[in-house]
Amino acid sequence: MSRPLLQVALDHLSLTEALKTTRVLASEVDVLEGGTILCYAEGAPRVVSTLRALYPDHIILADLKAADAGTVVARQVFEQGATWMTVICSAPYATMEAAKRVADEYDGDIQVELYGDWTFEHAQQWRKIGLTQAIYHRGRDAQAAGQKWGDEDLSKIRKLSEMGFGVSVTGGLNPEDLSLFKGIPVRCFIAGRSLSEADDPVAVAAAFHTEIERYW
Amino acid sequence: MSRPLLQVALDHLSLTEALKTTRVLASEVDVLEGGTILCYAEGAPRVVSTLRALYPDHIILADLKAADAGTVVARQVFEQGATWMTVICSAPYATMEAAKRVADEYDGDIQVELYGDWTFEHAQQWRKIGLTQAIYHRGRDAQAAGQKWGDEDLSKIRKLSEMGFGVSVTGGLNPEDLSLFKGIPVRCFIAGRSLSEADDPVAVAAAFHTEIERYW
Numbered sequence: 001m002s003r004p005l006l007q008v009a010l011d012h013l014s015l016t017e018a019l020k021t022t023r024v025l026a027s028e029v030d031v032l033e034g035g036t037i038l039c040y041a042e043g044a045p046r047v048v049s050t051l052r053a054l055y056p057d058h059i060i061l062a063d064l065k066a067a068d069a070g071t072v073v074a075r076q077v078f079e080q081g082a083t084w085m086t087v088i089c090s091a092p093y094a095t096m097e098a099a100k101r102v103a104d105e106y107d108g109d110i111q112v113e114l115y116g117d118w119t120f121e122h123a124q125q126w127r128k129i130g131l132t133q134a135i136y137h138r139g140r141d142a143q144a145a146g147q148k149w150g151d152e153d154l155s156k157i158r159k160l161s162e163m164g165f166g167v168s169v170t171g172g173l174n175p176e177d178l179s180l181f182k183g184i185p186v187r188c189f190i191a192g193r194s195l196s197e198a199d200d201p202v203a204v205a206a207a208f209h210t211e212i213e214r215y216w
Numbered sequence: 217m218s219r220p221l222l223q224v225a226l227d228h229l230s231l232t233e234a235l236k237t238t239r240v241l242a243s244e245v246d247v248l249e250g251g252t253i254l255c256y257a258e259g260a261p262r263v264v265s266t267l268r269a270l271y272p273d274h275i276i277l278a279d280l281k282a283a284d285a286g287t288v289v290a291r292q293v294f295e296q297g298a299t300w301m302t303v304i305c306s307a308p309y310a311t312m313e314a315a316k317r318v319a320d321e322y323d324g325d326i327q328v329e330l331y332g333d334w335t336f337e338h339a340q341q342w343r344k345i346g347l348t349q350a351i352y353h354r355g356r357d358a359q360a361a362g363q364k365w366g367d368e369d370l371s372k373i374r375k376l377s378e379m380g381f382g383v384s385v386t387g388g389l390n391p392e393d394l395s396l397f398k399g400i401p402v403r404c405f406i407a408g409r410s411l412s413e414a415d416d417p418v419a420v421a422a423a424f425h426t427e428i429e430r431y432w
Contacts, residue, residue, distance in 0.1 A: 116306030
């Protein structure tokens, strides 16, 4: 089982603020995520091209949650150096396929972002059209509404993983949560504000790595 | 039954290109939509604030298809003068509610964008949390894959309408399609490329209005 990667979600309201985070944290993480909020704030091509210029060797994810116009939206970010891009789980399969074709041209990849009432029948279709990555989370708002990680989450993540998905996990994750996912080949642990707004972000990143090395 | 409005979707790759369309078409339409593609290309606050500055009396819609972080995403556009914003149907209810609270502060409104396998049970929940607008469409990619308007679409639109939703309709609409929706209190007919890429956009807009006046 390869070790999970650490991903920081840059959900700042400006690129300037996001870069204050990457200056401190980039060397501590594997994946830099241009978050939806940041991409809407500054424009996705600008976010991706800036991150790519500064961090040529990182995995750069554009979290666009694309629901339609897969080709056009994917070109906006893969042309600028994105490695991965997200589509929303309720997107038509045709949109996912269109985005995947563009990703393939750039040796990139597409991740399906799981919100709402997706089903394993949908997941089978996603595998059938060649998708191999999914993002499982408690949404920011669901989390604020008090929803916790539970056995149901873990069993869904395990099942997706058995279906051949590299599953990334997110939603208010702290280092102490990682032990919950022991035994599951998580692709990336994604942390946003728990990393970027920490008093000592580097120490929190190190704590994530300690837990990853302990359990994987 | 109030007459359906005409909405142009600005899905250009730059604001400059979008403004070439609004210069010609703004006086012919009721709603200017800052499309997802355009908002990702240029930044949503910039798109909305520019449209608001130029067109103080239009309904301006930010088609963000928000899936999470409802408060933050909604503030990005309502603070700049948006009238309406979209959320994706698979967004958690908490996200929709958060976005709606911000919209209410600005006398704005939220529209639920219907993609994938949403159900009428979901729709009942949306009503319960106070949402009264939905957007029904054939997606751009589904449309490219040959999917046509059918009886199933019409009966779903009718049912949503009976549930109390003002339903906007989109997806490769041409003026001659409008007669299909006769008898349904459609909120807006949304046209993108069929208007903005027409040889004579004003004539096409006029043809939409002729059909709207004929059937509503």
